[in-house]
Amino acid sequence: MKQVIKSLFYFTIAILAIDCLLCESFAGAQDSRTRIVIDNYGRAVKVPLKVKKIACMPGSSYEMVFMLGGKDQIGEIRKDHRTAYPLANLTNPDLINYSSSIANINPKARINIEEFIKIAPDVVIYYNVPNAIAKFKEALIPVYTYQPNRKSNSFNEAIGSEKNAVKSLANLLGGRAIKKAEKWCQYYDEKITLIRSRTEDIPAQERPRVYIGNSWGTNPLATWAGNTLIFAINICGGTCVTKDIRGARFPEVNLEQIISWNPDVIIIDNHGRNPGKVINNIYKDAGWAVLNAVKNNRVHRIPSSVFFLDKGSSRPVYLLWLAKQIVPEKFADIDMVKEIKIYFKEFYDYDLSTKDAEHALRGWDANYESKG
Amino acid sequence: MEKVIEILNASFVYGKQLVWHDINLDIFKGELLCLLGANGCGKTTLLNCIHGDQTLENGSILLNGKQIEKMQTIQIAKQIGVVFQEHTTPFPYSVLDVVLMGRGPHLGMFKSPSDKDRGIALKSLKSMGVLALKDKRYTEISGGERQLVLIARTLTQEPEVILLDEPTSFLDFKNQALVLEMIRKLARKGLTIIMTSHFPNHALICADRVALMSNGTMVAIGETHKIMTEINLEKTYDIGVKILSVNDKENGKTIKFCMPCIKEEHICELLEQPE
Amino acid sequence: MTRQKLIILIAMPLLIFFISLFVGRLFIDPVTLLKVLCSKIFFFIPMEKTWTDAVEIVVIRIRLPRALMAMMVGAGLSISGAAFQGMFNNPLVSPYLLGVSSGAGFGAALAILIDSGTIIIQTASFFFGTLAVVITYCISRVYKTTPLLMLVLSGVVVSSFFMALISLIKFIADPEEKLPTIVFWIMGSFGGVRLEDILITCPPIVIGIIGLLFVRWRINLMSMGDREAKAMGTKVELLKVIIIICTTMISAAAVSVCGIIGWVGLVIPHICRLWVGPDHKVLLPVTIVVGACYLLIIDNFARAMTSSEIPLGILTAIIGAPFFAYLLRRSKGGWF
Numbered sequence: 001m002k003q004v005i006k007s008l009f010y011f012t013i014a015i016l017a018i019d020c021l022l023c024e025s026f027a028g029a030q031d032s033r034t035r036i037v038i039d040n041y042g043r044a045v046k047v048p049l050k051v052k053k054i055a056c057m058p059g060s061s062y063e064m065v066f067m068l069g070g071k072d073q074i075g076e077i078r079k080d081h082r083t084a085y086p087l088a089n090l091t092n093p094d095l096i097n098y099s100s101s102i103a104n105i106n107p108k109a110r111i112n113i114e115e116f117i118k119i120a121p122d123v124v125i126y127y128n129v130p131n132a133i134a135k136f137k138e139a140l141i142p143v144y145t146y147q148p149n150r151k152s153n154s155f156n157e158a159i160g161s162e163k164n165a166v167k168s169l170a171n172l173l174g175g176r177a178i179k180k181a182e183k184w185c186q187y188y189d190e191k192i193t194l195i196r197s198r199t200e201d202i203p204a205q206e207r208p209r210v211y212i213g214n215s216w217g218t219n220p221l222a223t224w225a226g227n228t229l230i231f232a233i234n235i236c237g238g239t240c241v242t243k244d245i246r247g248a249r250f251p252e253v254n255l256e257q258i259i260s261w262n263p264d265v266i267i268i269d270n271h272g273r274n275p276g277k278v279i280n281n282i283y284k285d286a287g288w289a290v291l292n293a294v295k296n297n298r299v300h301r302i303p304s305s306v307f308f309l310d311k312g313s314s315r316p317v318y319l320l321w322l323a324k325q326i327v328p329e330k331f332a333d334i335d336m337v338k339e340i341k342i343y344f345k346e347f348y349d350y351d352l353s354t355k356d357a358e359h360a361l362r363g364w365d366a367n368y369e370s371k372g
Numbered sequence: 373m374e375k376v377i378e379i380l381n382a383s384f385v386y387g388k389q390l391v392w393h394d395i396n397l398d399i400f401k402g403e404l405l406c407l408l409g410a411n412g413c414g415k416t417t418l419l420n421c422i423h424g425d426q427t428l429e430n431g432s433i434l435l436n437g438k439q440i441e442k443m444q445t446i447q448i449a450k451q452i453g454v455v456f457q458e459h460t461t462p463f464p465y466s467v468l469d470v471v472l473m474g475r476g477p478h479l480g481m482f483k484s485p486s487d488k489d490r491g492i493a494l495k496s497l498k499s500m501g502v503l504a505l506k507d508k509r510y511t512e513i514s515g516g517e518r519q520l521v522l523i524a525r526t527l528t529q530e531p532e533v534i535l536l537d538e539p540t541s542f543l544d545f546k547n548q549a550l551v552l553e554m555i556r557k558l559a560r561k562g563l564t565i566i567m568t569s570h571f572p573n574h575a576l577i578c579a580d581r582v583a584l585m586s587n588g589t590m591v592a593i594g595e596t597h598k599i600m601t602e603i604n605l606e607k608t609y610d611i612g613v614k615i616l617s618v619n620d621k622e623n624g625k626t627i628k629f630c631m632p633c634i635k636e637e638h639i640c641e642l643l644e645q646p647e
Numbered sequence: 648m649t650r651q652k653l654i655i656l657i658a659m660p661l662l663i664f665f666i667s668l669f670v671g672r673l674f675i676d677p678v679t680l681l682k683v684l685c686s687k688i689f690f691f692i693p694m695e696k697t698w699t700d701a702v703e704i705v706v707i708r709i710r711l712p713r714a715l716m717a718m719m720v721g722a723g724l725s726i727s728g729a730a731f732q733g734m735f736n737n738p739l740v741s742p743y744l745l746g747v748s749s750g751a752g753f754g755a756a757l758a759i760l761i762d763s764g765t766i767i768i769q770t771a772s773f774f775f776g777t778l779a780v781v782i783t784y785c786i787s788r789v790y791k792t793t794p795l796l797m798l799v800l801s802g803v804v805v806s807s808f809f810m811a812l813i814s815l816i817k818f819i820a821d822p823e824e825k826l827p828t829i830v831f832w833i834m835g836s837f838g839g840v841r842l843e844d845i846l847i848t849c850p851p852i853v854i855g856i857i858g859l860l861f862v863r864w865r866i867n868l869m870s871m872g873d874r875e876a877k878a879m880g881t882k883v884e885l886l887k888v889i890i891i892i893c894t895t896m897i898s899a900a901a902v903s904v905c906g907i908i909g910w911v912g913l914v915i916p917h918i919c920r921l922w923v924g925p926d927h928k929v930l931l932p933v934t935i936v937v938g939a940c941y942l943l944i945i946d947n948f949a950r951a952m953t954s955s956e957i958p959l960g961i962l963t964a965i966i967g968a969p970f971f972a973y974l975l976r977r978s979k980g981g982w983f
Contacts, residue, residue, distance in 0.1 A: 256950070293796060463925035466926070
């Protein structure tokens with residue numbers, strides 16, 4: 001019996017010793033090759049010192065990484081990133097060559113972790129979905145979230161959250177991206193200051209009522225709800241008619257409700273492949289015809305960009321555009337063609353032709369051939 | 373006598389199993405024929421073949437000289453009414469609604485019954501002595517009443533022939549007698565009736581003729597008193613059978629009935645022994 | 648049927664329909680609303696227009712078609728449910744038994760996936776809804792008959808198959824846009840109903856309803872089981888085909904315009920049976936009226952309770968399921 005205990009004791013000692021050795025060798029490797037970054041939700045993520053193979057999964061992630069100059073650090077993109085956004089292909093001819101092997105990426109989808117293990121990315125940029133993140137952690141794949149908080153309580157908080165998202169992403173990319181993020185934040189502040197200076201003093205009763213439709217890409221009665229939208233419209237000089245809707249993020253309303261709101265401006269989401277048709281139908285329909293927005297030809301389609309103009313890094317330009325649509329008389333001097341060209345040059349490092357800029361502002365309809 | 377139904381060299385196959393074969397049977401107008409046989413010998417199948425619900429492997433069945441297989445559902449239903457043994461409905465129709473269903477063969481697919489049809493249904497109920505039940509829920513009447521209502525339903529079809537599959541099977545002693553009496557009454561009115569039964573005594577009580585089925589063939593067919601012999605019944609059921617006669621002095625008749633002989637000693641006899 | 652019930656059956660839908668025109672998100676004072684209605688009904692009498700275009704649009708082009716559509720769909724689904732429950736002699740059967748809803752859902756999801764307009768979505772949905780039932784029917788056909796159990800089982804098979812296809816489409820659909828469209832579509836809504844939709848949906852639903860009314864008494868015979876129905880001179884297979892065609896036309900048309908609205912076709916026939924008894928000759932016309940009223944009331948809540956639409960499928964289930972449970976308890980399993 002004594003012998004058994006003795007041998008067990010030695011065995012344990014031996015195991016512990018091997019363990020310690022292994023640990024130390026790993027720790028040594030870690031110091032030389034990895035670093036810790038904190039993502040936008042406060043999680044510590046251990047990534048290689050220089051990330052070279054990023055998997056960009058959420059909608060705006062490719063565009064944001066691209067804007068921050070991380071085009072060569074991308075290893076995997078979502079399927080729709082490759083072809084669904086013409087300006088993305090225009091600004092980055094390499095886009096089509098990125099791998100996009102993983103199907104079905106959305107916040108509600110169950111991920112197939114083996115797919116990710118197979119592509120072995122340095123880091124996966126993903127939605128802030130606890131289940132998925134736990135799965136990545138189990139598989140020892142670094143996972144990083146950047147998306148701004150949708151539940152802000154004030155516009156400043158919302159903007160701060162957006163800026164943090166960009167900064168946080170820049171932190172992940174490292175190098176020049178950090179400078180670019182600073183530049184972007186500064187640009188955002190400038191634009192917001194400009195918009196604020198012209199809209200702040202508009203009294204509540206004079207603010208145009210704004211309705212945003214077509215959030216599903218097929219139905220102008222499908223709208224948006226939530227603070228981000230309310231604050232954005234407010235800062236741009238209008239009032240959001242859907243401000244009282246709680247619960248669903250993409251609720252459906254009925255035409256009677258819209259008639260009772262009687263919006264002065266209608267913004268049509270650039271979703272789906274036929275937003276132009278949605279707008280045409282609105283102008284043709286006798287029911288919509290009674291609305292101020294339709295009577296005064298103020299139904300506008302959100303412009304196109306590398307991603308949707310109203311999402312991702314291009315939000316400063318979007319807000320400027322939105323303000324110009326809501327209170328055009330206060331932004332008469334703002335030339336959106338010029339503004340969008342500047343943004344493309346400064347942030348995507350791309351010389352957008354005037355023709356393409358105009359096209360993008362019209363929402364980039366598919367039947368138009370780009371010469372740029 | 374006029375033949376209503378002729379069964380010629382009929383055989384029936386279920387899957388690959390021959391159920392019965394070479395059956396020849398004539399049914400005459402206005403008679404009450406009782407089909408007897410052990411469980412699973414194919415009595416019900418034969419009934420189903422007669423009203424065209426199942427088809428023969430060989431041979432033919434003629435209804436008033438016409439081949440049943442070539443007749444339309446409605447034509448058959450106008451001449452043959454059926455009371456099935458198993459029967460369920462989840463819906464609590466009124467008794468009158470159920471009896472009205474018997475008008476099916478006389479109404480077009482898109483028609484509903486008229487007052488005239490209602491009259492016929494009420495008459496059938498009356499002739500079965502259950503007119504008082506007409507507004508009751510069909511699901512809430514007793515088993516005996518239900519059997520009479522179903523017979524009333526087939527009468528509403530105004531058929532020439534009525535097929536009854538085990539009309540007494542779920543009934544108590546009294547209700548069995550009641551139903552048999554009603555069936556007898558119908559035969560007297562000129563309807564041709566074929567019924568199956570588990571109880572040889574029921575054939576003795578009311579049938580004009582009897583057909584005994586066993587091992588896939590007919591053991592014997594003929595007038596009840598000639599056919600219902602101990603030998604024939606023993607062949608049919610493969611057990612010992614005794615037939616007894618009793619004089620019913622009140623009605624001045626001789627009543628015959630049969631008893632199976634079981635090998636175990638009878639409990640009553642055991643009890644009587646000490647005396 | 649008593650005179651009192653008859654009066655209720657005629658007055659109830661008219662009253663509820665009329666009241667529904669007064670319900671909505673836009674406040675319209677009743678006098679103006681009556682004036683608008685009168686001007687439309689008695690269009691030959693010149694009347695001074697004292698109301699805005701918006702009021703007229705809301706009453707005539709939004710509330711009116713929507714109320715009509717809700718009534719039509721409610722009536723159609725209820726009578727289909729009653730007919731199916733009779734045909735399958737099973738009170739737990741819904742009009743979607745043979746897979747029409749999942750087929751139609753798949754058609755719509757497919758059309759949404761390839762970015763089609765409303766008309767194509769509706770057409771695809773109607774087509775696949777019908778196709779699903781045809782497949783069910785073909786699978787269950789053995790030796791020139793279609794046993795009811797086979798129909799039920801093939802219905803389950805086909806439904807699950809198309810449900811899986813819907814999930815597949817959801818799986819590959821664009822998460823930013825198309826997924827919510829498909830999800831909302833399947834939950835069902837009258838939100839987009841226009842006057843023109845009524846014209847498209849009306850013929851199949853009305854023809855289906857009329858067809859079922861024609862064979863309503865025969866359904867009594869069907870509910871006794873195939874063999875008995877046949878023995879009582881019913882061309883069972885023909886009748887099945889007629890009932891299936893009618894219910895499919897109705898439910899495919901309803902689903903293609905309004906999505907999958909559950910519970911109506913299951914609960915309404917029960918309520919009606921409690922009220923007027925099980926005779927399908929009486930029951931079917933009554934389900935039309937009660938179903939129409941029920942869905943109209945529910946839809947009034949869906950469109951007017953909050954500023955955003957409440958998906959109809961949710962409301963019908965929230966109201967339908969507990970009510971059904973209550974009926975179950977009350978009937979103690981006796982089904983009347």
